[in-house]
Amino acid sequence: xxxxxxxxxxxxxxxxxxxxxxxxxxxxxxxxxxxxxxxxxxxxxxxxxxxxxxxxxxxxxxxxxxxxxxxxxxxxxxxxxxxxxxxxxxxxxxxxxxxxxxxxxxxxxxxxxxxxxxxxxxxxxxxxxxxxxxxxxxxxxxxxxxxxxxxxxxxxxxxxxxxxxxxxxxxxxxxxxxxxxxxxxxxxxxxxxxxxxxxxxxxxxxxxxxxxxxxxxxxxxxxxxxxxxxxxxxxxxxx
Numbered sequence: 001x002x003x004x005x006x007x008x009x010x011x012x013x014x015x016x017x018x019x020x021x022x023x024x025x026x027x028x029x030x031x032x033x034x035x036x037x038x039x040x041x042x043x044x045x046x047x048x049x050x051x052x053x054x055x056x057x058x059x060x061x062x063x064x065x066x067x068x069x070x071x072x073x074x075x076x077x078x079x080x081x082x083x084x085x086x087x088x089x090x091x092x093x094x095x096x097x098x099x100x101x102x103x104x105x106x107x108x109x110x111x112x113x114x115x116x117x118x119x120x121x122x123x124x125x126x127x128x129x130x131x132x133x134x135x136x137x138x139x140x141x142x143x144x145x146x147x148x149x150x151x152x153x154x155x156x157x158x159x160x161x162x163x164x165x166x167x168x169x170x171x172x173x174x175x176x177x178x179x180x181x182x183x184x185x186x187x188x189x190x191x192x193x194x195x196x197x198x199x200x201x202x203x204x205x206x207x208x209x210x211x212x213x214x215x216x217x218x219x220x221x222x223x224x225x226x227x228x229x230x231x232x233x234x235x236x237x238x239x
Contacts, residue, residue, distance in 0.1 A: 092160075
């Protein structure tokens, strides 16, 4: 084992150990909720700090939905969507770079037996931007795992970032919208203000419409992705 391989192994071991500790010993969801409550009091820096929190979440396979919903609750739909969109894209990019460098061997071992990934891999070779976009719109592979899996394909970093950003937007809007709606309804319940309640009901209808549109987009993406990989054999790649 050369020095470079040794450094990568040590770095990967450190990442895995931190992930294990975070997942099994620490109250991650509670901490995320507290983070959202804290950043909501920081003014303009709040969305920035919240966006930065997505980087360790993506790298360490931590659930990020509390942050996304919390962003809508704390900052509203517009600011929340911007913060989450930037943060989730930055987190995905960080995981992608790690998966292509120090964690490459580990990722290869984990997905070596996945026929679905190999079919997607060959499809990416033909139309990288389109396939990455479709896999983001249709969560065939979980978000965090997809970041690392795509690192093994030949997609360029620029195309990965752009396609991921666009593909994650619909789900981002849904979760942020849900958080914003929850806050409006909570305030309406607390104050019993008719105007606030009416606004909450209007936002609820908007959330339902947004969910319907997202569901439709996901269905279209899933069918398109299935068509793209249908011609690709689901066997393992030849050695």
